[in-house]
Amino acid sequence: MQRDYHDLWGGAAMTATGAAVALYCLGHYDFGTMRQMGPGFFPVVLGAILAGLGLLIAIPAWFRAGVVAPFAALDAVVVLAAIAIFGFGLTRLGLVTSTASAVLIASLAAPRGGWLWRIILALVITVLTWVIFKQGLQMTIPVWPDF
Amino acid sequence: MGTWDGILTGFAVALHPSVLIYCVLGVVLGTVIGVLPGIGAMAAISLLLPITFYISPEAALVMLGGVYYGAQYGGAVASILLRLPGTPQSAVTTLDGYPMAQQGRAGVALFASMMSSFVGSVIGIVALVWLSGWLASIATEFGAADYAAMMVLGLVAASTIGSQRPAKAFAMVVLGLILGCVGTDVNSGASRLTFGRTELLDGINLVALAMGLFGVAEVIGNIRDAERKGVPEHVNLRQLIPTREDLRRMTLPTLRGSALGCFFGALPGTGSTISSFLSYATERRIARQPEHFGNGAIEGVAGPEAANNAAAITAFVPTLTLGIPGDPIMALMLGALVIHGIQPGPMMLDAHPDMFWGLVVSFGIGNLLLLILNLPLIGIWVSLLRIPFRWLYPAIIVFVCLGVYSVRGSTFDIAAVAVIGAAGYLLALARFNPALLLLGFVLGPLIETNLRRAMLISRGDPMVFLERPISAFFVAVTVLLILGSLLGVWRRAKKAATPTG
Numbered sequence: 001m002q003r004d005y006h007d008l009w010g011g012a013a014m015t016a017t018g019a020a021v022a023l024y025c026l027g028h029y030d031f032g033t034m035r036q037m038g039p040g041f042f043p044v045v046l047g048a049i050l051a052g053l054g055l056l057i058a059i060p061a062w063f064r065a066g067v068v069a070p071f072a073a074l075d076a077v078v079v080l081a082a083i084a085i086f087g088f089g090l091t092r093l094g095l096v097t098s099t100a101s102a103v104l105i106a107s108l109a110a111p112r113g114g115w116l117w118r119i120i121l122a123l124v125i126t127v128l129t130w131v132i133f134k135q136g137l138q139m140t141i142p143v144w145p146d147f
Numbered sequence: 148m149g150t151w152d153g154i155l156t157g158f159a160v161a162l163h164p165s166v167l168i169y170c171v172l173g174v175v176l177g178t179v180i181g182v183l184p185g186i187g188a189m190a191a192i193s194l195l196l197p198i199t200f201y202i203s204p205e206a207a208l209v210m211l212g213g214v215y216y217g218a219q220y221g222g223a224v225a226s227i228l229l230r231l232p233g234t235p236q237s238a239v240t241t242l243d244g245y246p247m248a249q250q251g252r253a254g255v256a257l258f259a260s261m262m263s264s265f266v267g268s269v270i271g272i273v274a275l276v277w278l279s280g281w282l283a284s285i286a287t288e289f290g291a292a293d294y295a296a297m298m299v300l301g302l303v304a305a306s307t308i309g310s311q312r313p314a315k316a317f318a319m320v321v322l323g324l325i326l327g328c329v330g331t332d333v334n335s336g337a338s339r340l341t342f343g344r345t346e347l348l349d350g351i352n353l354v355a356l357a358m359g360l361f362g363v364a365e366v367i368g369n370i371r372d373a374e375r376k377g378v379p380e381h382v383n384l385r386q387l388i389p390t391r392e393d394l395r396r397m398t399l400p401t402l403r404g405s406a407l408g409c410f411f412g413a414l415p416g417t418g419s420t421i422s423s424f425l426s427y428a429t430e431r432r433i434a435r436q437p438e439h440f441g442n443g444a445i446e447g448v449a450g451p452e453a454a455n456n457a458a459a460i461t462a463f464v465p466t467l468t469l470g471i472p473g474d475p476i477m478a479l480m481l482g483a484l485v486i487h488g489i490q491p492g493p494m495m496l497d498a499h500p501d502m503f504w505g506l507v508v509s510f511g512i513g514n515l516l517l518l519i520l521n522l523p524l525i526g527i528w529v530s531l532l533r534i535p536f537r538w539l540y541p542a543i544i545v546f547v548c549l550g551v552y553s554v555r556g557s558t559f560d561i562a563a564v565a566v567i568g569a570a571g572y573l574l575a576l577a578r579f580n581p582a583l584l585l586l587g588f589v590l591g592p593l594i595e596t597n598l599r600r601a602m603l604i605s606r607g608d609p610m611v612f613l614e615r616p617i618s619a620f621f622v623a624v625t626v627l628l629i630l631g632s633l634l635g636v637w638r639r640a641k642k643a644a645t646p647t648g
Binding site: 007049 | 197198201312314315317318321322324325328332334335337339340363366367368370371537538540541542544545546547548549552553556558561562564565568569572573574576577578579595598599602603606607608609
C-alpha cells in the first residue's frame with residue numbers, strides 16, 4: 001500500500017526532534033517552578049508539545065494513501081556544495097575566487113549543457129559582486145587569495 | 148501631535164531627497180523581486196538589511212517598506228502570465244488571473260491587480276494612521292500577561308485560520324519557538340542548546356534562518372520547475388484598458404478585500420497571505436455565479452490583490468506601536484530599527500513622530516509611484532520573466548551568502564545557511580510552511596520573557612491570564628480558534644470517511 005510518506009516521515013522527524021529537545025533540556029537545565037521558571041521550562045514544554053504534534057501528524061498518515069513528490073537530491077547537494085565552498089573560501093581564497101567557483105558549481109544543477117554560458121555567467125556575477133559589495137558597500141573582505 | 152501636523156511633518160521627511168531616493172529604489176527593487184519567481188520580499192529584505200547600516204533610519208525603513216509592498220504589486224505579474232506565483236501572497240491570484248490571460252485578457256487582469264493593489268494600499272494607510280493612534284493610547288495599559296496572551300493568539304491564528312492541516316502548521320510554530328530558545332537565556336544567563344558554540348550565544352542569526360528557509364530552499368525547489376515554464380506573451384498598453392463592466396465588477400471585491408486585509412494585517416501572526424486567501428474565499432461564497440471563479444473571474448483577482456496590499460501596510464501597526472512584529476518580514480524591519488537605536492513601542496509615536504509620519508507619507512508616495520510607473524513599464528516587467536532561472540539562481544546563492552556574512556562578519560553563519568537550507572528544503576518537500584517557523588522563532592523570546600514575567604508577578608498563579616480583561620479576551624479568542632479548527636478537522640475526516648456519490 002502506498003502510504004502518505006511525506007506526513008509519516010515529517011511527523012516522525014517532529015516527534016524525534018521534540019523528544020530530543022525535551023530530554024536534553026530536562027537533563028541539562030533547571031526546570032524551575034511555575035512562579036520562578038528556570039531556563040529549562042520553556043524548551044522542555046515546547047519539546048513535549050512538538051513530540052505530541054508529530055504523532056498527531058504521523059499516525060493518521062500511516063492509514064492514508066499519499067502521492068510522493070520527486071526529491072531533487074542532486075540539485076540540493078550541488079547548491080549546498082556551492083554555499084559550503086563559498087563559506088570556506090571567502091576569507092581564505094578571497095571574494096573573486098570563491099564567487100567564481102561557487103557560481104560554477106551551482107550552475108552544474110541547471111538542466112542545460114555547455115560550458116561557455118557557465119563561464120560567462122561566473123565572470124558577470126563575480127564582477128557584479130565586486131562592484132556592489134567591495135566598491136559600493138566597502139565590505140572588509142579580501143579580494144584575492146592571501147599568499 | 149495632530150493628524151494634519153503629522154502629515155505635514157511626514158511630507159517634510161519623505162520628500163527630502165535623501166529619503167525619496169530610497170523610496171524609489173525600494174519600490175522598483177520590490178517590483179523586480181516580486182516579478183521574478185523564486186525570490187520573495189523576505190529574501191530581498193534580508194539581503195538589504197546589512198545595507199541599512201549605512202543609511203539613516205528613516206531612509207532604511209522607507210526602503211525596506213517599499214520593497215515589501217512593491218513585491219506585492221510585482222508578484223501578480225508572474226501569477227497572471229505564467230501561473231507561477233512571484234510571491235506567496237499572490238499565489239491565489241493564479242486561480243483566476245491565469246485563466247484570464249488564456250482568454251486573451253492578460254492586460255485587463257494586470258490592470259485589475261495594479262488598480263486594486265493601489266486602492267487596498269490607500270485604505271491600508273488610512274487604517275494604519277487610525278489604528279496606530281488608537282492602539283498606542285491603550286497599549287500603556289498592557290501588562291506582561293496581556294502581551295504574552297496576544298502573541299499566543301497571533302501564533303494560533305496564523306496556524307489555524309485558512310489552514311487545512313492545523314497540526315502541521317502548529318508543529319512549525321512550535322519548532323520555531325524551540326529554535327528561538329537557542330542562545331543565552333535572558334533571565335538566568337544560562338546558555339541553552341548552544342552545544343558549546345560561542346557563535347550561538349546570541350541565538351540563531353535571524354537573517355541566516357530567513358535566507359536558508361526562503362532563499363536556499365526555494366532555489367533548490369525551483370531549479371528544475373522554473374525551467375519548464377513557458378515564456379510570457381507580449382502585453383502592450385492598449386490591452387490594459389478595462390471595459391466599464393470590468394470596472395463595475397472590480398469595485399466591491401476591492402473594497403471588501405481591503406477591509407479584510409486591514410483587519411488581518413494588523414493582527415499579529417496573520418498577514419497578507421492569509422488575507423488574500425480569505426478574500427478569494429469570501430468573493431466566491433457571496434458571488435451570484437460562483438461557477439465563474441476559476442474560469443477568469445475578475446473579482447478573484449481584484450479582491451485578493453487589494454487584501455494583500457492592505458495587509459502589507461497595516462502589518463506595521465503592531466510592529467510600530469507595540470514593538471511586536473506580526474510576521475517575519477516585520478521582524479526584519481524591527482531589526483533594522485533596533486540597529487539604529489530606535490525601540491518601537493507605545494512611546495514611539497511621541498518620541499519619533501518624524502519617523503512614523505515620514506513612513507506613512509512614504510507609503511502614499513511609493514504606492515502612487517508604483518501605480519504610475521508600473522502601468523507604462525509593464526512591458527519591461529514582463530520581459531524580466533524571460534530571463535532564464537539558470538542565470539539567476541547562482542547569483543541568488545552568492546548574494547545570500549554575502550548578505551548573511553555582512554551582518555556580523557562570520558563564516559559560521561554561511562555554514563548555518565547551508566544547514567538551514569537543507570532542512571528547509573526537506574520541510575517544504577513534506578509540505579510544512581516555513582513562514583510559520585520563522586514567525587514562532589521571532590515571537591518566541593518575546594513570549595517567553597513576558598510569560599515568565601507574568602508568572603513572577605502573579606506568584607505562579609496561571610489564573611492571571613483570565614483575571615486581566617485584556618488577556619482574558621485574547622485567551623477566549625484563542626480557545627475559540629482552536630475549537631473551530633478541531634471542528635473543521637473532524638468534519639473533513641467525517642466527509643472523507645463517508646464517500647459521496
